[in-house]
Amino acid sequence: MEVGVTHEGERSVMTFDEPVSIATVLEKMEIPPSTVLTIVGEQIVPHTSTITGDIEIELIIVSSGG
Secondary structure (H helix, E strand, C coil), rough: CCCEECCCEEEEECCCCCCCEHHHHHCCCCCCCEEEEEEEEEEEEECCCCCCCCEEEEEEECCCCC
């Protein structure tokens, strides 16, 4: 399956042979999960969600600080 990921205006495509969690995709991209929200369509989805087919994901940077 193909997982398209848009992050900071750049699009990447990763291919997986079996179901994978969004957290695993982020790990492979070396993106700490606590720094982004994952959007599929127009809905925020948890990083624990399992991907079972082709999908497009958008990552939104979460700002924090004082």
